[in-house]
Amino acid sequence: MSGQLAQYLLSGITIGTIYALVALGFSIIFNASHVINFAQGEFVMIGGMTTVSLTGAGLPPPAAMIAAVGLAALVGLALEKFAVEPARRAPVVTLIIITIGASILLRGLAALVWDKKLHTLAPFSGSAPIEIAGAALLPQSLWVLGVSLAIVLALSWFFGRTLLGKAMLATSNQGVAAQLVGINVRRVLLISFGLSAALGAVAGILITPITLTSWDVGIMLGLKGFAAAVLGGLGSGPGAVLGGLVLGVAESLSAGYLSSAYKDVIAFVLMLAVLFFRPTGILGGRTAERV
Amino acid sequence: MKSIRIAMAAGGSLLALTLAGVLGAGIAAAQEPIKVGAFLSVTGPAAFLGDPEQKTLELYVEKLNAGGGVLGRKLQLLAYDSAGDADKARTFARRLIEQDKVDVIVGGSTTGETMAVVPLVEQAGIPFISLAGAVVIIEPVKKWVFKTPHTDRMACQKIFVDMGSRGITKIALISGAGGFDKSMRAECLKVAAQHKIEIVADETYGAGDADMTAQLTKIRTTPGVQAVLNAGFGQGPAIVTKNFRQIGMTVPLYQSHGVASKEFVKLSGEAAEGVRLPAAALLVAETLPDSDPQKKVVVAYKREYEARFKSEVSTFGGHAYDGLMLVVEAMKRAGSTDKAKVRDALEATRGYMGTAGMVNMSPQDHMGLDLTAFRMLEVRRGDWSLIK
Amino acid sequence: MIARFVSPRIEGLAALLAVIAALPLALSNNYFYEVAILVGLNAIVCVGLNLLIGYAGQISLGHAGFFGLGAYGSAILSARFDWPPLAALAAATVAVALLAYLIGRPILRLRGHYLAMATLGMGVIVSIVAATEDRWTGGPDGMSVPPFKLFGATLSGEGAWYCVVGALLVAAVWLSLNLIESPTGRALRALSSSEVAAEVSGIDSARQKVLVFVISAVFASVAGSLTAHYSGFITPSKLSFFHSIELVTMVVFGGMASTYGAVVGAAVLTTLPQLLTVFKDYEMVVFGAIMMGTMIFMPKGLVPSIGTWVGGSRARKDLR
Numbered sequence: 001m002s003g004q005l006a007q008y009l010l011s012g013i014t015i016g017t018i019y020a021l022v023a024l025g026f027s028i029i030f031n032a033s034h035v036i037n038f039a040q041g042e043f044v045m046i047g048g049m050t051t052v053s054l055t056g057a058g059l060p061p062p063a064a065m066i067a068a069v070g071l072a073a074l075v076g077l078a079l080e081k082f083a084v085e086p087a088r089r090a091p092v093v094t095l096i097i098i099t100i101g102a103s104i105l106l107r108g109l110a111a112l113v114w115d116k117k118l119h120t121l122a123p124f125s126g127s128a129p130i131e132i133a134g135a136a137l138l139p140q141s142l143w144v145l146g147v148s149l150a151i152v153l154a155l156s157w158f159f160g161r162t163l164l165g166k167a168m169l170a171t172s173n174q175g176v177a178a179q180l181v182g183i184n185v186r187r188v189l190l191i192s193f194g195l196s197a198a199l200g201a202v203a204g205i206l207i208t209p210i211t212l213t214s215w216d217v218g219i220m221l222g223l224k225g226f227a228a229a230v231l232g233g234l235g236s237g238p239g240a241v242l243g244g245l246v247l248g249v250a251e252s253l254s255a256g257y258l259s260s261a262y263k264d265v266i267a268f269v270l271m272l273a274v275l276f277f278r279p280t281g282i283l284g285g286r287t288a289e290r291v
Numbered sequence: 292m293k294s295i296r297i298a299m300a301a302g303g304s305l306l307a308l309t310l311a312g313v314l315g316a317g318i319a320a321a322q323e324p325i326k327v328g329a330f331l332s333v334t335g336p337a338a339f340l341g342d343p344e345q346k347t348l349e350l351y352v353e354k355l356n357a358g359g360g361v362l363g364r365k366l367q368l369l370a371y372d373s374a375g376d377a378d379k380a381r382t383f384a385r386r387l388i389e390q391d392k393v394d395v396i397v398g399g400s401t402t403g404e405t406m407a408v409v410p411l412v413e414q415a416g417i418p419f420i421s422l423a424g425a426v427v428i429i430e431p432v433k434k435w436v437f438k439t440p441h442t443d444r445m446a447c448q449k450i451f452v453d454m455g456s457r458g459i460t461k462i463a464l465i466s467g468a469g470g471f472d473k474s475m476r477a478e479c480l481k482v483a484a485q486h487k488i489e490i491v492a493d494e495t496y497g498a499g500d501a502d503m504t505a506q507l508t509k510i511r512t513t514p515g516v517q518a519v520l521n522a523g524f525g526q527g528p529a530i531v532t533k534n535f536r537q538i539g540m541t542v543p544l545y546q547s548h549g550v551a552s553k554e555f556v557k558l559s560g561e562a563a564e565g566v567r568l569p570a571a572a573l574l575v576a577e578t579l580p581d582s583d584p585q586k587k588v589v590v591a592y593k594r595e596y597e598a599r600f601k602s603e604v605s606t607f608g609g610h611a612y613d614g615l616m617l618v619v620e621a622m623k624r625a626g627s628t629d630k631a632k633v634r635d636a637l638e639a640t641r642g643y644m645g646t647a648g649m650v651n652m653s654p655q656d657h658m659g660l661d662l663t664a665f666r667m668l669e670v671r672r673g674d675w676s677l678i679k
Numbered sequence: 680m681i682a683r684f685v686s687p688r689i690e691g692l693a694a695l696l697a698v699i700a701a702l703p704l705a706l707s708n709n710y711f712y713e714v715a716i717l718v719g720l721n722a723i724v725c726v727g728l729n730l731l732i733g734y735a736g737q738i739s740l741g742h743a744g745f746f747g748l749g750a751y752g753s754a755i756l757s758a759r760f761d762w763p764p765l766a767a768l769a770a771a772t773v774a775v776a777l778l779a780y781l782i783g784r785p786i787l788r789l790r791g792h793y794l795a796m797a798t799l800g801m802g803v804i805v806s807i808v809a810a811t812e813d814r815w816t817g818g819p820d821g822m823s824v825p826p827f828k829l830f831g832a833t834l835s836g837e838g839a840w841y842c843v844v845g846a847l848l849v850a851a852v853w854l855s856l857n858l859i860e861s862p863t864g865r866a867l868r869a870l871s872s873s874e875v876a877a878e879v880s881g882i883d884s885a886r887q888k889v890l891v892f893v894i895s896a897v898f899a900s901v902a903g904s905l906t907a908h909y910s911g912f913i914t915p916s917k918l919s920f921f922h923s924i925e926l927v928t929m930v931v932f933g934g935m936a937s938t939y940g941a942v943v944g945a946a947v948l949t950t951l952p953q954l955l956t957v958f959k960d961y962e963m964v965v966f967g968a969i970m971m972g973t974m975i976f977m978p979k980g981l982v983p984s985i986g987t988w989v990g991g992s993r994a995r996k997d998l999r
Binding site: 008011014108120135212214215216220221253255260261 | 342495497562
């Protein structure tokens with residue numbers, strides 16, 4: 001019995017870490033610009049698909065991965081520069097539609113540049129499962145967990161210790177005040193998109209050996225990552241990670257013990273519950289609204 | 292000022308697009324080719340159905356025209372992308388019938404799209420060959436609707452026969468959320484008892500799910516499971532297969548004909564070793580014995596497709612090939628493109644060898660395949676091999 | 680009393696009526712009729728949604744859920760339980776209105792992105808349930824829907840449907856315009872510019888928001904029921920997140936806070952995929968580019984932007 005539970009937990013944590021990385025991407029952009037970037041899932045797709053095609057073309061995997069992350073970051077920068085910045089003063093609904101249009105555009109381009117089939121990458125260190133407490137964990141999952149942990153630590157160092165990171169935090173807290181003390185808010189916005197895109201791409205590369213990738217893999221991942229971000233608190237880094245893990249484990253447990261058919265519903269029911277009872281998320285603070 | 296110019300540009304381009312569309316339609320009507328209409332899921336969740344289907348139709352319309360056409364007239368293919376959406380499919384079918392005035396329709400990559408179009412086709416009286424799998428398309432028989440792929444019920448039966456021959460009586464079923472999955476699961480549940488198979492576990496996973504270890508763990512702890520059947524399609528089965536080996540399950544794993552492709556083997560990696568599924572002979576074309584009656588057709592299609600598109604042949608493309616060729620044969624036999632005559636000729640198809648198998652249609656059977664059309668295949672060393 | 684009906688907005692309505700009456704001259708076959716009917720049905724949903732998004736300043740990324748509930752409600756009651764279609768439509772509409780009322784209160788306490796996410800979540804949940812409960816709904820492959828019967832006579836043929844949908848669209852626009860000029864409408868406009876100020880001046884914002892939410896849900900539900908009967912078929916994709924996005928895009932593209940904008944938006948975005956087929960493989964890319972481009976360069980939407988271009992602020996007010 002406990003072997004079952006261990007399996008559910010481990011699987012839940014693995015997929016939860018991916019949701020966490022996507023959620024982090026959402027949070028970073030939301031922090032800097034109060035924009036929900038519906039194209040976040042496409043960065044995950046770009047990371048995976050680019051690596052697949054570059055390794056297929058003969059590039060050694062590490063070089064392909066770096067190139068993929070770089071490409072995604074460029075796309076993120078382009079998205080901010082050409083789509084979000086011109087429409088900065090537009091109402092929330094308009095911005096939502098712009099980013100959704102961007103995600104459709106990116107998917108359409110992906111289908112043209114690559115193809116519509118499923119692809120996979122070789123696992124980084126083999127596929128022999130590791131036995132832990134009666135459950136089988138793929139070595140790739142350890143990579144996912146390890147790299148994600150490293151990223152979260154690096155980000156907290158970045159936001160807490162470096163000038164640029166602190167500038168980004170300041171912009172999210174109080175845009176006008178940040179400008180007044182000389183922070184280039186436009187540049188902060190640009191960097192936040194690039195950073196989020198890179199994060200998404202890393203997530204995409206990490207999970208492709210486990211969950212495969214294709215031109216439209218970004219849709220569901222984007223939605224779930226979004227739900228995770230809201231769960232943990234939009235704009236909160238630790239919240240995004242917590243939200244992702246909670247979501248992943250909740251899904252896995254409900255598939256195991258309740259109904260596997262309604263597993264996807266769990267994610268959104270949880271999110272709704274949080275929105276109704278604690279809208280700022282598990283780790284989001286209470287916000288005061290200026291009248 | 293800038294926004295005014297942009298608005299004008301947008302308005303102008305919209306106008307230009309409309310004109311282009313209208314003119315294009317006009318030009319097409321000026322010649323007298325035989326019009327073959329198609330609506331396929333070239334993009335969207337069923338893209339790897341529609342994409343090879345469209346490529347196949349384009350390739351063979353071209354080939355037929357190069358050989359002089361049919362009944363002395365050229366063929367013209369009008370294909371629309373319905374993206375797996377039943378409403379788009381319906382609107383495009385309406386467009387093909389009313390606006391483009393096609394002579395016959397080959398299409399409907401998914402069951403949902405096909406069923407949405409059935410009332411239109413029946414009302415308009417135009418022969419329609421569906422490329423989708425569910426048995427509900429031809430059962431009950433509809434006058435103008437035919438189909439080329441094997442039904443999901445046949446897949447279940449073929450698998451159950453194989454299981455029976457190995458002494459398997461208790462199995463677990465795992466399927467996804469898509470239309471194909473649900474339809475096949477329902478059919479398998481229906482026919483299991485006839486083949487003395489008992490389904491002791493029935494798990495499901497969602498579309499786009501990345502991890503099925505929870506469901507498989509539940510199956511593993513169910514007593515008496517001698518084999519697992521994954522009635523799935525798309526990305527799910529590859530993940531199921533990988534998870535299956537990951538948690539160390541050793542009972543035989545059967546997949547559906549929906550993943551009968553090299554793709555599936557590549558995606559599942561080593562985990563695919565030993566997986567069995569029913570498939571058209573197309574997959575093992577070259578390894579068929581020369582005496583096999585299907586060998587000539589499938590090898591020819593495989594070579595032509597792969598030479599042109601530089602990618603692996605797929606059984607779905609094969610269904611489109613069969614659809615087109617059946618229609619062409621029917622037109623030749625009827626000696627005209629009159630819709631009623633073509634329909635009657637289609638219904639009278641006997642002994643036609645397609646990529647799916649031998650087709651013998653009748654007024655009660657608008658598909659024409661039997662269980663021999665399916666071959667049981669097993670993955671060995673990363674490739675398909677026929678189970679004798 | 681007559682004066683209430685003969686007002687400036689009668690010009691717009693008359694123009695709409697004239698367009699609907701004259702359009703059949705340009706519709707040369709059933710395919711064009713079908714597109715026109717689909718435009719009309721989408722326009723009904725958009726007019727209602729526009730009240731919510733444009734006037735009340737709320738967001739709903741799950742409105743396809745109401746559309747689909749109306750559609751499935753009608754479909755299941757008339758196909759599986761042999762109800763007369765009119766009764767099924769009425770029952771489905773009442774049920775949807777009730778549901779909108781019940782979830783409206785808690786959901787509309789949220790604002791901005793949180794509201795967007797909550798409505799999105801509701802929409803996704805409804806669509807998953809519809810796809811999973813295949814015994815009732817036919818699952819992902821959908822189910823057939825019997826034709827619509829009005830007092831014993833079957834409504835069939837594109838011409839008849841065109842008249843029905845056209846009439847309903849005019850009615851919907853008239854209702855919407857009336858609502859906007861009513862005290863409720865003014866309360867909504869106050870709400871959307873500043874909720875706190877509106878409450879301070881005595882407006883019960885929660886009640887007003889829920890009222891508009893229910894009205895827009897009802898519009899969507901009726902349109903959904905009719906779509907199901909017209910197509911003869913319904914699949915869960917009509918409930919999907921994509922469809923919700925399509926509806927919101929139609930409203931925003933046509934122009935928020937503009938009833939006629941909603942109609943124009945529905946017309947353009949319903950016919951656009953038909954026009955884009957010339958682009959074949961590039962269709963998705965072009966569609967995404969158009970979505971982005973029009974939002975970036977015309978953030979207020981098509982009709983208000985054209986209004987500003989044509990005559991400045993005076994024209995903008997008249998177009999309401």
